[in-house]
Amino acid sequence: xTEVFLPSAEMAYSxxxxxxxxxxYGGTFVPxxxxxxxxxxxxxxxxxxxxxxxxxxxxxLLHDYVGRPTPLYRxxxxxxxxxxxxxxxxxxxxxxxxxxKINNTIGQCLLARRMGKTRVIAETGAGxxxxxxxxxAALMGLECAVFMGTEDIRRQALNVYKMRLLGAExxxxxxxxxxxxxxxxxxxxxWVERVEDTFYVIGSAVGPHxxxxxxxxxxSIIGSEIIAQxxxxxxxxxxxxxxxxxxxxxAIGTFYPFLRDVPVEERPLLVGAEAAGxxxxxxxxxxALSKGSxxxxxxxxxxxxxxxxxxxxxxxxxxxxxxxxxxxxxxxxLKDEGLVRYESVTDIEALEAFALLTRTEGIIPAIESSHALxxxxxxxxxxxxxxxxxxxxxxxxxxxxDIVREAGLGE
Amino acid sequence: xxxxxxxxxxxxxxxxxxTYLMAGYPDRDSSLEALRAAARGGADVxxxxxxxxxxxxxxxVIAEAAKVAREQEGGFGLIHALQVxxxxxxxxxxxxxxxxxxxxxxNPLMRLGLAEAAARMxxxxxxxxxxxxxxxxxxxxxxxxxxxxxTVFLVAPTSTEERIAVVTAASQGxxxxxxxxxxTGERETLALGLxxxxxxxxxxxxxxxxxxxxxxxxxxxxxxxxxxxxxxxxSAVVKRQRDAGEVEAFVRELAAAVRA
Numbered sequence: 001x002t003e004v005f006l007p008s009a010e011m012a013y014s015x016x017x018x019x020x021x022x023x024x025y026g027g028t029f030v031p032x033x034x035x036x037x038x039x040x041x042x043x044x045x046x047x048x049x050x051x052x053x054x055x056x057x058x059x060x061l062l063h064d065y066v067g068r069p070t071p072l073y074r075x076x077x078x079x080x081x082x083x084x085x086x087x088x089x090x091x092x093x094x095x096x097x098x099x100x101k102i103n104n105t106i107g108q109c110l111l112a113r114r115m116g117k118t119r120v121i122a123e124t125g126a127g128x129x130x131x132x133x134x135x136x137a138a139l140m141g142l143e144c145a146v147f148m149g150t151e152d153i154r155r156q157a158l159n160v161y162k163m164r165l166l167g168a169e170x171x172x173x174x175x176x177x178x179x180x181x182x183x184x185x186x187x188x189x190x191w192v193e194r195v196e197d198t199f200y201v202i203g204s205a206v207g208p209h210x211x212x213x214x215x216x217x218x219x220s221i222i223g224s225e226i227i228a229q230x231x232x233x234x235x236x237x238x239x240x241x242x243x244x245x246x247x248x249x250x251a252i253g254t255f256y257p258f259l260r261d262v263p264v265e266e267r268p269l270l271v272g273a274e275a276a277g278x279x280x281x282x283x284x285x286x287x288a289l290s291k292g293s294x295x296x297x298x299x300x301x302x303x304x305x306x307x308x309x310x311x312x313x314x315x316x317x318x319x320x321x322x323x324x325x326x327x328x329x330x331x332x333x334l335k336d337e338g339l340v341r342y343e344s345v346t347d348i349e350a351l352e353a354f355a356l357l358t359r360t361e362g363i364i365p366a367i368e369s370s371h372a373l374x375x376x377x378x379x380x381x382x383x384x385x386x387x388x389x390x391x392x393x394x395x396x397x398x399x400x401x402d403i404v405r406e407a408g409l410g411e
Numbered sequence: 412x413x414x415x416x417x418x419x420x421x422x423x424x425x426x427x428x429x430t431y432l433m434a435g436y437p438d439r440d441s442s443l444e445a446l447r448a449a450a451r452g453g454a455d456v457x458x459x460x461x462x463x464x465x466x467x468x469x470x471x472v473i474a475e476a477a478k479v480a481r482e483q484e485g486g487f488g489l490i491h492a493l494q495v496x497x498x499x500x501x502x503x504x505x506x507x508x509x510x511x512x513x514x515x516x517x518n519p520l521m522r523l524g525l526a527e528a529a530a531r532m533x534x535x536x537x538x539x540x541x542x543x544x545x546x547x548x549x550x551x552x553x554x555x556x557x558x559x560x561x562t563v564f565l566v567a568p569t570s571t572e573e574r575i576a577v578v579t580a581a582s583q584g585x586x587x588x589x590x591x592x593x594x595t596g597e598r599e600t601l602a603l604g605l606x607x608x609x610x611x612x613x614x615x616x617x618x619x620x621x622x623x624x625x626x627x628x629x630x631x632x633x634x635x636x637x638x639x640x641x642x643x644x645x646s647a648v649v650k651r652q653r654d655a656g657e658v659e660a661f662v663r664e665l666a667a668a669v670r671a
Contacts, residue, residue: 019548029517029544031468033567033592036574175474176464185465192468193593195569296518296544297465309488310522311464311481 013259013339015330020209020300023336025329028208030188030299037195042210044115049217054110061106062221065139066096068103070222072229072390077360082380086388088238090226092250092395093365099395100222100250101132105201107218109136112199119143119194122201123187125152125180125246126320126368127159128395129203134168144168147187151178152320159399177314180324184298204247205328208299212252212328219253226390227257238268239383243392244371245272245342246286246321248328250394255340256330268390269341271379272331273371275317276344286315288327289335289342302329318347318403319367321395349374351407354397366395367403416510416538417561417584420455421619426636427455428669429621430662431514431645433473434459434492435480437653442480443495446511447504448655449648452662454509456621458541458643459499461492461515468543470596472646489519489528493535500536510538512563512584517545526556533559539584541565547581554581563587566612568602579616585641586612588622596646597627606638629668636669 015022020042028038048054062068070091079087092100105122112120120142124130130146137144146163150172153160163170171190176182184206191200205215223241230238241258243251255270262268277285285291288303295304297312305313305325317323334340345353353373358364365373372391379389397404404410414422421427430449434442449457462480466473480487496511503509513532520528520542532540539561545553547564554562561584566575569592579586588609591602605622612620622635623643635642644665651657 027549028546029549030546031543031567031589032546032565032574032578033569033589035546035567036569036571181465185467188467189594195592295521296516298467299544304518306518306522307464307486308522309481309486309490310519311488312518 022330022333025332029296033192069225082376088390090392099128101129104218105132105136108201117199119198123183127156134163134166147183149178150174204249206247216252220256222253223257239387240269241390248331254392272342274344275322276346277316284316286317287344297326302332321368345371345374364397367400369394427641429456429643430454431458433476435487436476444655446499448659450505452659453666463516470594497535512539514541529557585619598625633668
C-alpha cells in the first residue's frame, strides 16, 4: 500500500504541490497561532508515510480492526430495477462503526500518537466522524473531545450517547446554526488554544494543508480496493464510478486511485453527487460546486456557498453529512479541470434511492450514500443498458431511521 | 523611505494605545460615534473590525458584535465598514486623527476582489490592514495590490524563530504580537513569557511591537506598556461600544494607564 502514499513524479495526476495547492485551491489560510502546528504536522506526515512500520500498522488495523477489505458487491436486483447491466456497491457501510470515516481516524490517530499527542479533538455533523474518532481514541488510549452543533446533537442523539459511552467528551456548539460548519469553527478555535498537546482529527478532505491530502490518502484505500477487486473478478472496464460529496472524503478516496493509476482513455466516468436539498433553485441546498463560488472558509480556498459580502451561507440537506457550505479543495480542482463531473441530488431523489436499495437488496444505506445511488437512473439513461456502474456506499443508514420515518417511508 | 503613518503613531516617545472597534455595531452611526469617542479619549491607533460570519480568531464579545452588525437591515460588510472608515477620516472630531487599521478576515477581501478592496481602503483613508487568517505565505497576492497600505502580520506565542523571521520581514507598520494562544477576549492574567516573546520579536525588526489578545483592564494595559511599544485593547472596548460616552471614558483611562 506504500504506493498510495508516495506518488511519484511520473504520475500524470500528482497533487497537491508542496504548499498544499490543487491548482488555485487549497492552501493554508489560518491564524498564525496554528501555522507552526500545521507545518509540524506536514513534516510528521511525510515522515510517517515514509516509514514502513507506520504503514504496516495502518494496514493491520484496517484489516483486523476495521474489517477491510470491504466487499465490492454485485447488486443484481438493483441493476435490473435501473436497467443497467451491472451495479457494484463498494460496501463502506460494512466497516466497523458503519461508515468510511474510520479509515481516516485510524490514520490520523496513529499519526497523533506518533507525534506524542495525548489528546485528540474532532468536529462532527451527523456524528459518524465523532463516533469513529471516539472509537479510535478508545482503541489507542487517547483523550477525546468531539465538537458538535446543538442542532445536530438534537438530531443525532444516539450517536451522542455512543460517543459518551466510548469515553469521549461531547462539546455542544450553539454558535450560528448549531450545525457542522459551526462545529468545525469551534474545533479550530479550540485547537488554536490547545495546540501544544492536542491533535485535531479533521473528518473530511477539507481544512488547511496538509489535511485535505492526508484525509484523501487515508481514504484512498476505497478506490484502491475497487480497482483491485475489479481486476480479481476479471471484469471488463466499468463505465462509471459514483460517490456522494459533502466535504468529499469518501468521494476523493474513491476517485483518487482512478485518477492516479488509470490512464485517462481507460478511466471510467467519475461522478460526484452533491446535496441539492429542496432544489438548486431554492436557498436550501448544500451544492457548493454546482452553485457556489471560490472563497476561503476553515483555512482553505475552494468553492463555497457565500453571500455578496463573503460570509459563508448556511447549507441545507436532509443528510447531516452533506450540509456543509464548502467542499474539499481537490474537488474544486477536479471540477475546473473536467476530470470529475459533479451533479446534485434532491432530498426526495435521495429518499427514493434509499427506499429502492432497501427493498431490492436488503441494504439500508446512509442518506448521504443515497445521494450517490440516486444518480443511477440518470446514468442508465445516459449510458444505456450495457453499462456497468460502481457506487460507493459510504455508510449504513441506521442513524437515519428517525429522518426516513419522518419523511414517511415504509408507511 | 519615510516612516509610515502607522509606525509614526508608535513613535511618540511613549507606549501607544491601540483600540479595536467593530464597524456597524450596534449600527452604522453608533460605530462612527464610537470611533470619534475613542479618538477623543486618546487612542493612538484605531483598529476597525469588519463584521464577518465565521470569525475564527475572535472570542465571544467580538463575534457577537459582528453578528449584531451583520444582522441589521441591509446587512453590513466590508463595503459598509469602509464607508464608516471614510466618514471618520473625513471628520474625526479631533485635531490629530489616529491612523485607522482595517481588521478583516480574508474572504470579504477576496469576494470584493483584492485590488478593488485595496483601492477602497485607500479612498477611505485607511493606513493599514490586519488579516488574521492570512499568514505571510498566503499574502503575496494581497501585497501586490495593496501599495500605500501597511499590511500588519501577527506573531503568536507558538511562533518558532523561523516563523518570527518570516512574519517580521513581511509585516509593515508594526508587529502584532498575540499574547496568548486562543481567541480574542479578556483574560484574568497575562501570559507568562510575554516579555520574552516581545524580546524575541525585537531581535528581528526595528518596527514597533504591539501586544493584543487578552488585555482588558487599565492595570493589564500598564503591565503590557512596560514591555511593548503598543497595547491593543479589543473586546473590553467593544463591550462598551453601544455607549460612546463610556467608550471615551474607558479609552481615556486606558490611555492614562499606558502613558503613566
